Amino acid sequence: MNALCSTILMLAQETAGHGAAAADGHVASPLQPVLFFILELGAILAIVGMMLCLYRMVKGPHLADRVLSGDTLAYQVVGLVILLTVRMESTTYLDGALVVAIIGFASTLAFAQYIGNLKRQTNP
Amino acid sequence: MIWATIGDIFSIFFALAGMFFMFVGAIGVVRLPDAYNRLHATSKCSTLGIMGLALAAVFHVGTLAVTTKAIMTVVFAFVASPVGSHMLAKAAHIDGMKPWDRQLSDELQQDKDRQSGKSPSNAPRGLNAPTQAKGAKPAGPDPTARMSAAV
Structure with a gap:
């Protein structure tokens, strides 16, 4: 019984270690620090881009400007999540990227319907 | 590696x-x-x-x-x-968003005006202005008019 338990534990550890090795992937290439530095630069650029989109969202003269900057903001978030995927070498974050893209698209469509019906509702 | x-x-x-x-x-x-x-x-x-x-x-x-x-x-x-x-x-x-003041032409608005029967309200400025002034007489052979009639 004891031997069985220890074997199961060893198997679990083996599979867990194998999974971690698969998540780590290949042997680390010598270019990996360069890539990670570029990813940090990209995160900074994405955050600056999100700030620019927020500026347009606050300032935008028309309602379409605000919706458009929200759409761009959603795509910047998708890019940031993909950068996180490359950095962590994990699979699970890309689901979040897809979900954010779908929500941004749906909100853009809903706001476009709202803007298109706005004039008809106020003065028919 | x-x-x-x-x-x-x-x-x-x-x-x-x-x-x-x-x-x-x-x-x-x-x-x-x-x-x-x-x-x-x-x-x-x-x-x-x-x-x-x-x-x-x-x-x-x-x-x-x-x-x-x-x-x-x-x-x-x-x-x-x-x-x-x-x-x-x-x-x-x-919604009638105000376009850029250096916009050359608004063809969707021209099509809408043409379909609703009135003459195109916003005559194109800038590069398109001379051609529009030349072909300004009504019922001229206008490719845009043919396109909107086909639609």
Whole structure:
């Protein structure tokens, strides 16, 4: 019984270690620090881009400007999540990227319907 | 080892390209003068930027799950972004958004005016103005009129 338990534990550890090795992937290439530095630069650029989109969202003269900057903001978030995927070498974050893209698209469509019906509702 | 290095080279290249396009799209959203022009910048950001970053993820991680999800994200972005931009531009035009004052022509407005029977209210300025002044007599052979009649 004891031997069985220890074997199961060893198997679990083996599979867990194998999974971690698969998540780590290949042997680390010598270019990996360069890539990670570029990813940090990209995160900074994405955050600056999100700030620019927020500026347009606050300032935008028309309602379409605000919706458009929200759409761009959603795509910047998708890019940031993909950068996180490359950095962590994990699979699970890309689901979040897809979900954010779908929500941004749906909100853009809903706001476009709202803007298109706005004039008809106020003065028919 | 050598394959990991080659994959990282491609990954660095595509990550740089994607970051460049994302940031250029954000700058365009701030700097361009009009909502229609800003939609132009948004589509750059959402197609080329997302595609570059997803290709960087594919070349660096390289497992089957990451590849599948990245392809799904890129295909969705390529389908969704033009649809959203088109609907938003049309809605802004219906709402009567004031265009840029250096806009050359508004052909959707001309088509709407022509279909509702009145003469085109906003005569195009700038480059199109002389040709419009020359062909200003009514019922002239106008390709745009034929197009809208066919529609």
